Amino acid sequence: MTTALPRSRDEKLTIAWICEDLEISRSTFYDWRAKGRAPRCIKLPNGDLRIRRSDYEHWLDGREDCA
Structure with a gap:
């Protein structure tokens, strides 16, 4: 079960959270990224990646199928 989407538009989402929400593997995410x-x-100084909630929502909106 996916956890609730954080409330702030500036909230930084983890790759694990994104993969769980989209029901994809980590390797699929990194393949899409490549x-x-x-x-x-956003690449943090320790090498971890984060995605702004607003960027994630915008990306999802761009994938809507009008068929």
């Missing part, structure tokens, strides 16, 4: 298909990421 191909330029993942949401925009």
Whole structure:
């Protein structure tokens, strides 16, 4: 079960949270990232990645199918 989406638009989401929400593996996320298909990421000084909630929502909106 996916945890609730953080409330703040500036909230930083973890890759683990994104993968759980999308029901994808970590390797799928990193494959999308390598191909330029993942949401925009912030790379922290320790090498970890985070995604702003607003960037994630914008990325999801861009994937809606109008068919």
